[in-house]
Amino acid sequence: MERAVLILLTLGGFFIAGLLADLLSRRTFLPRVTLLLLTGFLAGPTVLDLLPDFSEDWFPTLTKLALVMVGFLLGEKFTLSAFRERGRTVLWMSVGETLFASLFVMGVLLALGIRVEIAILLAGIAPASAPAATVDVVRETGAQGNFSETLLGIVAIDDAWGLLMFSILLSFAEVISGQSAGAGQALLKGVWEVGGAILVGAVLGIPLAYLTGRIEQGEPTQAEALGMVFLSGGLSVWLNVSYILAAMILGATVANLASHRERCFNAIEGIEWPFMILFFVLAGASLHLDALMQAGLLGTAYVFCRVAGLVVGARISGRFCHADKRIRNWMGIALMPQAGVALGMALIAGQHFPDFKESIITVVIGSTVVFELLGPIAMRRVLIHVGEVGKKKGQPE
Numbered sequence: 001m002e003r004a005v006l007i008l009l010t011l012g013g014f015f016i017a018g019l020l021a022d023l024l025s026r027r028t029f030l031p032r033v034t035l036l037l038l039t040g041f042l043a044g045p046t047v048l049d050l051l052p053d054f055s056e057d058w059f060p061t062l063t064k065l066a067l068v069m070v071g072f073l074l075g076e077k078f079t080l081s082a083f084r085e086r087g088r089t090v091l092w093m094s095v096g097e098t099l100f101a102s103l104f105v106m107g108v109l110l111a112l113g114i115r116v117e118i119a120i121l122l123a124g125i126a127p128a129s130a131p132a133a134t135v136d137v138v139r140e141t142g143a144q145g146n147f148s149e150t151l152l153g154i155v156a157i158d159d160a161w162g163l164l165m166f167s168i169l170l171s172f173a174e175v176i177s178g179q180s181a182g183a184g185q186a187l188l189k190g191v192w193e194v195g196g197a198i199l200v201g202a203v204l205g206i207p208l209a210y211l212t213g214r215i216e217q218g219e220p221t222q223a224e225a226l227g228m229v230f231l232s233g234g235l236s237v238w239l240n241v242s243y244i245l246a247a248m249i250l251g252a253t254v255a256n257l258a259s260h261r262e263r264c265f266n267a268i269e270g271i272e273w274p275f276m277i278l279f280f281v282l283a284g285a286s287l288h289l290d291a292l293m294q295a296g297l298l299g300t301a302y303v304f305c306r307v308a309g310l311v312v313g314a315r316i317s318g319r320f321c322h323a324d325k326r327i328r329n330w331m332g333i334a335l336m337p338q339a340g341v342a343l344g345m346a347l348i349a350g351q352h353f354p355d356f357k358e359s360i361i362t363v364v365i366g367s368t369v370v371f372e373l374l375g376p377i378a379m380r381r382v383l384i385h386v387g388e389v390g391k392k393k394g395q396p397e
Contacts, residue, residue, distance in 0.1 A: 006052045011278075018277030025140065031376040032140055033133045033280055038373065040284020051285055059282045066279035068233035068247040069272045070132045072225075074156040075201075075251020076265050077149060086146065089323045090153035096317020097154070097310045097335060098127040098161040102169065104309030108301055117173045118298075118356050121349040124169035125364060126306045128345060129158045130337035131244060133372065136276060137379050145388035147327055151334050159245045159341065160194050166345050167191070170352060177353070189240075196241035201249025204232050208250065209257035212264050222267040229268065244341070283339065287369045295366030298359065303367050310335050326386045334382045337375030339368055 021035035043050045106123035110116065134155045138148050167190020208228045212221070232250045236243035255261050295302075311332030318328030346364035350357030383389050 036280035037284035040281035044285030071247030072251040078252035092321040097313035100313025101309035124166035128342040197245035205253025
């Protein structure tokens with residue numbers, strides 16, 4: 001069959017799947033993210049193998065396209081007024097869940113006799129979250145309130161803390177294994193990924209904030225917003241910095257400096273969902289059930305320790321910053337989803353430690369099946385439990 005025909009049929013099938021997932025999610029307890037992942041898993045090579053070969057080539061690019069838009073929309077939450085209202089809670093709880101997720105994974109794996117380097121590397125990967133799934137579940141459920149805003153803030157800043165934690169522990173593992181010559185370089189790389197991303201986002205965000213509101217609304221604004229968002233993603237990949245964080249800083253700069261900031265964010269929201277459909281379906285197609293089976297004891301321990309670390313870290317840090325009881329008790333469960341960022345870290349760890357590459361990647365891919373399929377369900381149940389689903393904006397809690 002002609003390639004153009006295959007592309008059109010594949011895109012058409014993906015978008016119809018997205019429509020059906022949205023309709024089905026309104027009538028079941030399953031979020032549309034989980035339904036799209038399941039659709040991709042069933043259509044992918046593990047089960048029915050219906051997707052054309054070239055669909056795998058789309059995934060890296062679509063991942064970046066989807067996540068830079070997610071990062072930009074998350075940046076809208078980082079205004080000075082929002083920081084004054086819940087900045088202390090977001091900051092301390094994000095640090096708490098990052099530290100405790102790493103500590104729980106490292107401590108238990110070492111107690112089980114797992115090789116020190118593997119335990120340290122998996123501990124560095126554990127804090128990574130899934131901003132795309134989190135944003136979509138919050139938006140799909142229409143959740144509004146202090147819990148939802150705090151959740152989005154924590155997920156946004158998680159990328160920065162996670163990269164720093166991973167870089168520190170990767171350097172530590174290299175010192176222990178005798179590769180200390182490259183440890184400083186690994187740490188500097190992590191600092192550059194975060195610092196460089198902040199620089200890219202701010203440099204592009206200032207002119208975008210100035211332009212926003214000075215040209216006609218509608219298609220010109222959409223082109224303006226998309227141009228800057230995709231430009232931030234491209235420059236970030238080229239400079240080897242975090243493209244999600246760069247897009248988030250871009251959004252935060254616009255949110256704080258633009259006089260008509262809502263125009264940019266509304267323009268991105270209007271076209272984001274088709275990209276998200278493609279991203280989640282292809283992400284589902286990349287899930288491998290055999291990796292889940294191969295993960296065994298190490299994978300099971302990683303899954304339970306990560307969840308336990310998130311829960312305990314959220315509760316302890318929540319008490320420290322005097323967060324609302326519902327936020328302390330349920331934030332850890334809401335942070336369960338984990339996806340592409342963790343896999344990227346696993347690949348980097350495998351490059352530095354070829355002897356442990358198979359073990360680390362198998363555990364991360366296997367746990368991703370659990371976290372991506374069950375995480376959004378758990379998050380949705382939490383949002384319902386805390387009473388923020390269906391609540392109108394401005395309604396008292």
